[in-house]
Amino acid sequence: MNDQLKAIFVKAKLNFAILAIILLIAILGKLTNPELSNAIFLSADQLVSELYLVFIAITLGAFVPNFKLVAFGSVGVFVAAVALVELNVFHYFTIEYLFAVLIVVLGFASIANLYRHYREYGL
Structure with a gap:
């Protein structure tokens, strides 16, 4: 394997891990609870048309130098939002909707960050 590709894989292992987890969630979800x-x-697919969310995710993935902050910060905001939903602070959100937002944000941010690593090597 090319040394540049090895370097990209080493630098972007968190990106690949996030994308693999999203794929694993989809597969396990289809096997255990297909309706949910x-x-x-479906909510995540509809959220992709919300361009501001996609632009924010791409901007976070492409321009924040430490991608761990983006990944763990997104999960932290998700956990805080779920807690606020459970405390009835947010009446119009559901946990499923927030999870769909998390999937969209982490997916697009991971792809944008992966592309940033790809462009660094001029491949």
């Missing part, structure tokens, strides 16, 4: 999985991924 379909609802979550």
Whole structure:
């Protein structure tokens, strides 16, 4: 394997891990609870048309130098939002909707960060 590709894989292992986890969630969701999985991924598909969310995710992935902050910060905001939903602070959100937002943000941020690593090597 090319040394540049090895370097990209080493630098972007968190990106690949996040994308693999999203794929694993989709597969396990289809096997265990297809109705809930379909609802979550349908919401995520509809969220992609919300361009401001996609632009924010791409900007976070492409321009924040430490991608761990983006990944763990997104999960932290998700956990805080779920806690606020459970405390009835947010009445119009559901946990499934927030999970769909998390999937969209982490997916697009991971791809944008992966592309940034790719462009560094001029491949």
